[in-house]
Amino acid sequence: MGQQKIVVLDFGGQYNELIARRIRQCHVYSEVLPYNTNIKTLQDADILGIVFTGGPNSVYKQESPHISKDIFKLKKPILGICYGAQLIAYELNGMVETAPVSEYGRIEISKKNDSKLLKGISENTEVFMSHTDFVSRLPEGFIVTSSSKNCPIASFENDNLNIYATQFHPEVSHTVEGQKIIENFVYNIVKAKPTWKPESFVKTKIQEIKEKVNDGTVLLGLSGGVDSSVTAALLSKAIGKKLYCVFVDHGLLRKNEAEEVEKAFKEYDLNFIKVDASKLFLNRLSGVTDPEQKRKIVGSTFLEVFEKEAKKLGEIDYFAQGTIYPDRIESGLGVSATIKSHHNVGGLPKKMNFKGLIEPLDNLFKDEVRALGKELGLPADLINRQPFPGPGLSIRIIGEVTEEKVKIVQDADYIFREEIKNAQLDTTISQYFAALSNLKSVGVMGDSRTYEYAIVLRAVITDNFMTCKAYHFDEGLMTKIADRIVNEVKGVNRVLYDFTSKPPATIELE
Ligand code: XMP
Numbered sequence: 001m002g003q004q005k006i007v008v009l010d011f012g013g014q015y016n017e018l019i020a021r022r023i024r025q026c027h028v029y030s031e032v033l034p035y036n037t038n039i040k041t042l043q044d045a046d047i048l049g050i051v052f053t054g055g056p057n058s059v060y061k062q063e064s065p066h067i068s069k070d071i072f073k074l075k076k077p078i079l080g081i082c083y084g085a086q087l088i089a090y091e092l093n094g095m096v097e098t099a100p101v102s103e104y105g106r107i108e109i110s111k112k113n114d115s116k117l118l119k120g121i122s123e124n125t126e127v128f129m130s131h132t133d134f135v136s137r138l139p140e141g142f143i144v145t146s147s148s149k150n151c152p153i154a155s156f157e158n159d160n161l162n163i164y165a166t167q168f169h170p171e172v173s174h175t176v177e178g179q180k181i182i183e184n185f186v187y188n189i190v191k192a193k194p195t196w197k198p199e200s201f202v203k204t205k206i207q208e209i210k211e212k213v214n215d216g217t218v219l220l221g222l223s224g225g226v227d228s229s230v231t232a233a234l235l236s237k238a239i240g241k242k243l244y245c246v247f248v249d250h251g252l253l254r255k256n257e258a259e260e261v262e263k264a265f266k267e268y269d270l271n272f273i274k275v276d277a278s279k280l281f282l283n284r285l286s287g288v289t290d291p292e293q294k295r296k297i298v299g300s301t302f303l304e305v306f307e308k309e310a311k312k313l314g315e316i317d318y319f320a321q322g323t324i325y326p327d328r329i330e331s332g333l334g335v336s337a338t339i340k341s342h343h344n345v346g347g348l349p350k351k352m353n354f355k356g357l358i359e360p361l362d363n364l365f366k367d368e369v370r371a372l373g374k375e376l377g378l379p380a381d382l383i384n385r386q387p388f389p390g391p392g393l394s395i396r397i398i399g400e401v402t403e404e405k406v407k408i409v410q411d412a413d414y415i416f417r418e419e420i421k422n423a424q425l426d427t428t429i430s431q432y433f434a435a436l437s438n439l440k441s442v443g444v445m446g447d448s449r450t451y452e453y454a455i456v457l458r459a460v461i462t463d464n465f466m467t468c469k470a471y472h473f474d475e476g477l478m479t480k481i482a483d484r485i486v487n488e489v490k491g492v493n494r495v496l497y498d499f500t501s502k503p504p505a506t507i508e509l510e
Contacts, residue, residue, distance in 0.1 A: 005029040006049040006190060009037065011065050011083050013054030014503070017326055018171045018466045019081065021365050022179060023051075026186045027194035031363065035065045042074060049077040049190035052084025054169065058098070058133050059083065059090040067091065077162040077190045079117070082131055085156070085165035092139035092163075101150065102132040106174050109154045115145035117157055117164040117184050127154070127168035127175040130503075134167060164189065173467050174501075202234070202375055205360050209238035216317030218358060219310050221302065222247045222272075224261030225388055227322030227361060230369050233376040234360050235320060236270060244271045244316065246309050248302060251278025252392030252401070254417075255410040264382065277305045285394060285401045291510035294401070295341055298391040307353060320358035325365055326465065366465065386431045387465065395510040399438040404491065405453075409436045411489045412455045419481045420459070429471050432459035434485070435509045443493030454494040455485055460507055468502045 008019045010032050023030035028048075033041075035052075042050065050071070057064035069091055072078070080088040086096045107129045111118055127148075135153045138144065141161065146154040148168075155166040164185065170178035186192050220235060222228045222245040235243045245265065249258040258274070265272045284297050310316040361369055366387070373383040389395055396413075397405045413434040420426050435456045443450040462468035473481075482495035498505070 002044075002046045003029050004046050004048055004192065004195075005031060006051065006186065006192065007037075007042065007047050008032045008051045008053060009035045009067070009084075011035045011053045011055035011087070012057065013081075013083065015169055015171050015466060016053040017365075018464055019051055019053060019182075020325075021464055021466075022171045022182045023186055024196060024365065024368070025179065026183055026192070027196045028186050028190075028192040029196040035067065039068055039070050039074070042071065042076075047076065048192050049079070049185070050074075051185075052078065052080040052087055054082030054084060054130070057083065059086045059096050072161070072163070075162065077185070078164065079185050079189075080163070080165040081169060081171070082167060083133075085167050086133055086135055088163060088165050089135040089137075089139055089142075089156075092142075094135060094139035094142070095137035096133050097136045099132055099134050099150065103129040103134075103148070103150050104131075105129065107148045107151075107168070109146040109148045109151075109168065111146050113143050113145055115143075115155070115157060116159055116189060117166070117181060118145055118155065119184050119188065120180060121177045125177050127166075127170070127178070128172040129154075129168045131167060135165075162189065173462075173464075173469075201364070202237075202372060205234060206238040209235060209358065209360060212356075212358065213239050213242065213318060215242075216355070217242045217244065217313075217315065218318040218320050219244045219246055219306060219313070219316045219354075220320040221306055221322075222261075222265070223322070223388070223390065224257070224264065225322070226366070226373060226383060226385055227324050227369055229322075229378060229382055230373040230376065231320060231322040231359075231361055232265075232270065233373065233378055235358070236268075237376065241271060243320075244273060244309075244313055246273045246275060246306055248305050249274065249276045249278055250281040250298065250302070250392060252281060252298070252394050252406065254388065254393075255414040273309065275305055275309060277301070280305070281394075282401065282403060282406075287400060289399045291395055292341060294394045294510070295391050298394055299341075302390070310353065317355045318358050319354040319356075320360075323359040323362045324369055325361075325363055328362060367463065384427065386429075389508060395508050396433060396435040398436065398509055405436050408453060408489055408491045409434055409455070412436075412485045412492060412495075415484050415488060416457055416481055419477065419484070423477055425471075428461075429459045430462045430468070431465070431507060432457075432471070434458075437496065437509075439494075441494055445493065450493045452491050452493040454496050455489070455492050456496045456498055456509060457481070458498045458507065458509070460502070462502075462507075465507060466502075468507055470497075470499045470501060473497070 010016045020030040090096050110124050142156045142158045144153050144156050148154045157164040170181040370383050394401050416434045437454045437456045439454045459471040460468035485495050
């Protein structure tokens, strides 16, 4: 018997990995598979339950993703979410129509009838909706289990068939009792046992790496962030000095970061190599304004630098990087629309001279990676570092990246971080940074008119980085931060605070 799991079938929604994440939070393994996964694969006895995700299409259109009706004959518990709920209704001869108005955001639902999925949930509760189509008639044998003002069938189920559906998104944190709904599905409906512990991964992974690398050597792209540091620790445990950790300073790091990373890693018994490639990156980015283009340029320049370093080192067999599960899914390797392509995803370009790629964390979520780091004995301040994107400040500068703009954003960010640390908020806020808007506006300093940049500050609370809420600062602290930035950072005369949640915004500005 292999790893027992609940499979999430991807119909193109943005929150698909979050569904898997929520299931794993119940200590039950879950992974995302494409919607057209073969029925034979889904028959596997290790697959205990199936979730159909949301998606941007309309089920009644021929070209939209559909499923084989045989899936219902597997008799495995099924949960359909949003498009997935509509798909269940449509395939089982209910009716799905377009509503005159879309429902979007936080909506209140009221429970109806007795529901196994909504057991223990408040009679009226807030959920996250994002849809235009809706189920207008239930398939035979199903009952409605909740309604909202504009959506009479907000959830429905058929206990005998073990099929459950919600028009809303229980996986999104805006759904107040969402985790409880997922738990009801996982424990009471699927009846899965909470046995998934990422820590047990360490032993199997080390063995796997040893077998794959054998007598060979590995070059790891190390950024000093949580993911690549945990990858370094894991690889080092498996292959010792056959590992070379290459840290590239692309000139788009936070203030003093290159020196800090170097200092931290020099303390370990690792082959640590620092490469200053800042000029090369800035040259390549010159004149480029499109965010995706910037990501691609940074990604390909990274690979070029790594390859050059590998050549210097002689024979290197494998290239390793700290790709994690959300990187793969958010980059659109599945069915979902690509919102942002993460730089370290996309496989090994053919022209690269390595035998293969090693990404030991590619099935893990961030907090699982942190748990692994703890297990591997990494220091807490490294494990708890806030995430920093691979393309660095290039995606925190709207529009063209120049040396002057990098300096402005570094200085403003430094002040913001310093004040957050002084206020002891650094462990409360999940991610916080300064970004440079491309906006120049009029100000007055002394007796003179200024025409300078506006800094945008962003601070968010999230446990998964797929959704987030903006942090609400105390007015005094916010004023102090704004005053310090305008007074201390040359080229800035205005400070703006970004209050938007994700969705509809994203965490980074580009
Ligand atoms: P968004 O902006 O998509 O960010 O809401 C979600 C999380 O991902 C990080 N992020 C990136 N990380 N390469 C990375 O390695 C990227 O291109 C990238 N874009 C966003 C972001 O910092 C946040 O933690």
